[in-house]
Amino acid sequence: xxxxxxxxxxxxxxxxxxxxxxxxxxxxxxxxxxxxxxxxxxxxxxxxxxxxxxxxxxxxxxxxxxxxxxxxxxxxxxxxxxxxxxxxxxxxxxxxxxxxxxxxxxxxxxxxxxxxxxxxxxxxxxxxxxxxxxxxxxxxxxxxxxxxxxxxxxxxxxxxxxxxxxxxxxxxxxxxxxxxxxxxxxxxxxxxxxxxxxxxxxxxxxxxxxxxxxxxxxxxxxxxxxxxxxxxxxxxxxxxxxxxxxxxxxxxxxxxxxxxxxxxxxxxxxxxxxxxxxxxxxxxxxxxxxxxxxxxxxxxxxxxxxxxxx
Amino acid sequence: xxxxxxxxxxxxxxxxxxxxxxxxxxxxxxxxxxxxxxxxxxxxxxxxxxxxxxxxxxxxxxxxxxxxxxxxxxxxxxxxxxxxxxxxxxxxxxxxxxxxxxxxxxxxxxxxxxxxxxxxxxxxxxxxxxxxxxxxxx
Numbered sequence: 001x002x003x004x005x006x007x008x009x010x011x012x013x014x015x016x017x018x019x020x021x022x023x024x025x026x027x028x029x030x031x032x033x034x035x036x037x038x039x040x041x042x043x044x045x046x047x048x049x050x051x052x053x054x055x056x057x058x059x060x061x062x063x064x065x066x067x068x069x070x071x072x073x074x075x076x077x078x079x080x081x082x083x084x085x086x087x088x089x090x091x092x093x094x095x096x097x098x099x100x101x102x103x104x105x106x107x108x109x110x111x112x113x114x115x116x117x118x119x120x121x122x123x124x125x126x127x128x129x130x131x132x133x134x135x136x137x138x139x140x141x142x143x144x145x146x147x148x149x150x151x152x153x154x155x156x157x158x159x160x161x162x163x164x165x166x167x168x169x170x171x172x173x174x175x176x177x178x179x180x181x182x183x184x185x186x187x188x189x190x191x192x193x194x195x196x197x198x199x200x201x202x203x204x205x206x207x208x209x210x211x212x213x214x215x216x217x218x219x220x221x222x223x224x225x226x227x228x229x230x231x232x233x234x235x236x237x238x239x240x241x242x243x244x245x246x247x248x249x250x251x252x253x254x255x256x257x258x259x260x261x262x263x264x265x266x267x268x269x270x271x272x273x274x275x276x277x278x279x280x281x282x283x284x285x286x287x288x289x290x291x292x293x294x295x296x297x298x299x300x301x302x303x304x305x306x307x308x309x310x
Numbered sequence: 311x312x313x314x315x316x317x318x319x320x321x322x323x324x325x326x327x328x329x330x331x332x333x334x335x336x337x338x339x340x341x342x343x344x345x346x347x348x349x350x351x352x353x354x355x356x357x358x359x360x361x362x363x364x365x366x367x368x369x370x371x372x373x374x375x376x377x378x379x380x381x382x383x384x385x386x387x388x389x390x391x392x393x394x395x396x397x398x399x400x401x402x403x404x405x406x407x408x409x410x411x412x413x414x415x416x417x418x419x420x421x422x423x424x425x426x427x428x429x430x431x432x433x434x435x436x437x438x439x440x441x442x443x444x445x446x447x448x
Binding site for chain 2: 034037038055057058189225226227264265266267309
């Protein structure tokens with residue numbers, strides 16, 4: 001069933017294009033069907049990317065910050081003064097139309113990440129292309145010192161009480177990957193929604209974890225004034241036995257739910273939200289998030305972007 | 311006596327702040343006359359009078375223009391006070407007497423503190439939508 005849904009989501013936009021081409025053979029003058037105006041206000045929707053890529057040669061600076069969780073209440077000002085905060089600074093550049101590359105550095109695990117985002121299809125105003133289709137990929141390098149890796153030892157035996165073996169460090173074990181397909185639609189001037197599927201892979205995980213994880217994503221915005229919107233995203237790491245290395249789900253990552261407010265101007269977008277994941281790069285969220293939004297595992301966070309055109 | 315001194319202090323701070331706000335305002339110079347290229351002076355607005363573009367123009371105005379020019383084009387947006395040149399009052403008869411092409415040049419090509427918006431507002435239709443919205447400020 002999932003395969004059929006993914007197939008339909010991928011194929012339907014192309015059918016729309018084929019139909020559009022057939023229509024242009026009629027004698028009436030062809031009408032240029034342009035992409036919809038501002039399907040999103042920014043390339044970020046809290047923890048997910050969107051289909052919106054600025055004009056070619058635009059440089060984007062992004063600050064993403066997550067405070068600690070609200071679980072300690074006013075003792076640490078609902079996480080604002082908590083030690084467990086996380087921050088990412090990133091730069092993105094639009095190399096050519098609808099294709100952006102980026103680099104960022106994150107406090108948690110000292111990740112260095114390199115990303116690429118490509119909006120293959122843009123939704124058009126006359127609905128000839130009813131949805132936008134975006135591909136997103138991130139490769140990250142865990143930048144912690146080698147001492148962290150030297151300290152890791154593994155039990156390679158099936159016997160849980162077997163003495164731990166010595167761990168041999170290889171640089172490739174620092175790498176992790178995230179790839180995502182997003183399909184979005186601007187339903188009206190106020191409402192835009194997007195859904196997606198992702199695949200995450202870590203070269204090195206703990207014994208109780210999985211190297212691979214497939215995720216489902218949902219996000220949206222409701223614009224209530226020309227500059228302000230309510231926004232949300234919901235990312236679910238799926239429990240799929242076929243790709244799991246574990247007999248039972250011991251530390252399966254929790255879903256990431258976030259709800260926030262977005263304010264945008266010509267060159268800035270500001271998003272403030274209450275969300276679950278403590279990680280900022282997507283593969284970390286999909287494989288390691290243990291904060292549970294149903295159990296005070298929510299934290300205040302914000303995203304600020306600034307654009308420069310060249 | 312102490313209470314009286316307090317009121318004198320409050321009054322001094324209030325009038326001092328008021329005086330300083332006038333100084334900031336007076337420091338802002340009025341924009342020099344624009345040197346508009348002939349092609350823009352004679353440029354026709356292909357979307358003139360299209361009422362359906364006014365909401366689009368209003369939306370784009372809120373995103374790109376309002377922070378300096380204010381809600382209604384009075385030049386009283388939150389960033390206006392930090393500019394060296396006053397952004398102007400678009401309700402002025404002299405401003406509204408300009409042709410659409412001249413307003414287009416001023417709005418999207420720009421000069422000095424008025425930034426160029428050609429790479430931020432890509433489509434000509436969207437730019438004319440803003441011009442149409444500015445026309446509603448009469």
